[in-house]
Amino acid sequence: DQQVKQNSPSLSVQEGRISILNCDYTNSMFDYFLWYKKYPAEGPTFLISISSIKDKNEDGRFTVFLNKSAKHLSLHIVPSQPGDSAVYFCAAFSGNTGKLIFGQGTTLQVKP
Amino acid sequence: EPEVTQTPSHQVTQMGQEVILRCVPISNHLYFYWYRQILGQKVEFLVSFYNNEISEKSEIFDDQFSVERPDGSNFTLKIRSTKLEDSAMYFCASTGYPSNQPQHFGDGTRLSIL
Numbered sequence: 284d285q286q287v288k289q290n291s292p293s294l295s296v297q298e299g300r301i302s303i304l305n306c307d308y309t310n311s312m313f314d315y316f317l318w319y320k321k322y323p324a325e326g327p328t329f330l331i332s333i334s335s336i337k338d339k340n341e342d343g344r345f346t347v348f349l350n351k352s353a354k355h356l357s358l359h360i361v362p363s364q365p366g367d368s369a370v371y372f373c374a375a376f377s378g379n380t381g382k383l384i385f386g387q388g389t390t391l392q393v394k395p
Numbered sequence: 396e397p398e399v400t401q402t403p404s405h406q407v408t409q410m411g412q413e414v415i416l417r418c419v420p421i422s423n424h425l426y427f428y429w430y431r432q433i434l435g436q437k438v439e440f441l442v443s444f445y446n447n448e449i450s451e452k453s454e455i456f457d458d459q460f461s462v463e464r465p466d467g468s469n470f471t472l473k474i475r476s477t478k479l480e481d482s483a484m485y486f487c488a489s490t491g492y493p494s495n496q497p498q499h500f501g502d503g504t505r506l507s508i509l
Binding site: 314315317319324325326327328329332372376378380381382383384385386387388 | 399401426428430436437438439440443445450451453486488494495497498499500501502503
């Protein structure tokens with residue numbers, strides 16, 4: 284299932300700088316997009332979401348941008364902290380099916 | 396903060412045996428899900444459950460799989476005759492009403508089929 288893609292398997296940034304994680308999708312019928320964070324041996328933890336009718340949603344250090352024409356979304360973390368080091372999953376939600384479709388994940392490493 | 400809990404954290408089973416994975420969703424949630432992640436692959440949807448019946452299932456969720464909510468708190472996934480390729484992390488998730496709220500995940504059960 285290639286409907287949601289995260290093309291960068293890993294990203295490394297310095298503490299205090301901005302982290303930008305990217306995600307592309309193919310189905311214009313998705314209703315919501317979500318970002319989850321996952322630490323080893325834990326389940327995905329919800330971080331932030333955006334409705335398909337919005338183009339930006341901000342929550343503290345986390346901002347998600349949605350570009351519908353490009354079918355692209357990004358998660359910005361600023362400033363990045365070492366505790367942000369984790370795997371980040373982009374997911375798309377369809378109200379018709381109720382299921383989440385996940386990207387492959389991007390491993391973020393924030394160096395002190 | 397309320398959590399989704401899953402037991403056991405690790406299950407080792409012989410091929411061909413039945414296995415039951417257990418989940419306690421968040422108490423006021425109405426929609427329940429199972430996902431799995433094979434090592435090195437994406438998290439993939441298996442099944443959703445609402446109002447005591449399956450609302451959606453994937454191609455993976457064949458006749459070997461079943462789900463049940465036997466009481467007001469537990470949500471189980473049963474695999475009748477396990478295969479080697481069933482080895483994966485299995486995640487339970489739940490959400491409240493409406494269903495477009497973020498799904499909350501448990502920490503998963505690692506299923507190893509020998």
